[in-house]
Amino acid sequence: MAGTTVADDGLVETAFRAALPDHTPDQLAYVQATMGESKIKVFRHLLAGDETRAQHANAAFEHAYARLVDEGACTEVPGARETIERLRADGRTVVLTTGFARTTQDRLLRALGWQDLADLTLCPADAGRGRPHPDLPLTALLRTRAADDVRQLAVCGDTVSDVRSGLSAGAGLVAAVLTGAHTEPDLRAAGAHHVLPSITDLPGLL
Incomplete structure (x- = not known):
């Protein structure tokens, strides 16, 4: 997130x-x-x-x-809500994951009014281990039953650990975005299949 x-x-x-x-x-x-x-x-x-x-x-x-x-310091990446809504309208299942605790994740969701935006939300306690382990994306797949093959899974995040988590899970597409913590060289070195300016570019890639 x-x-x-x-x-x-x-x-x-x-x-x-x-x-x-x-x-x-x-x-x-x-x-x-x-x-x-x-x-x-x-x-x-x-x-x-x-x-x-x-x-x-x-x-x-x-x-x-x-x-x-x-205190109101939390805002969405421009266009994020519309992007998630578009993905779901296209028939895709969307799961929001985080490295925060569940209480913090829920607070973020409430602050943004996103309680019902995604199909599922997950934190490390829900999956067993956090990133860079594959637990979060694999738990997303298992709980939603949205696909029969890990290669149908797409993982998108802004950090090296997001990329490593997606690759470890066997995701068919692992994309990174440049709106967060890590640079394009770091994300590409970690093995990202694609590096995008923003999450808003993900639907077109898919």
């Missing part, structure tokens, strides 16, 4: 700074490099496996991000 259909505008980094106010430049760089991944996994890495501190930092991150959303 964030960076692909939801404009990020630095909200993830702002929430991270609030969660770990004594962070180092290397830790911030790691957060930037792992955009799209499950946030609890990121904090476990940053805090050397200290589960208590990781859980505390993750809760602080989610609280800070939720506050930003409630």
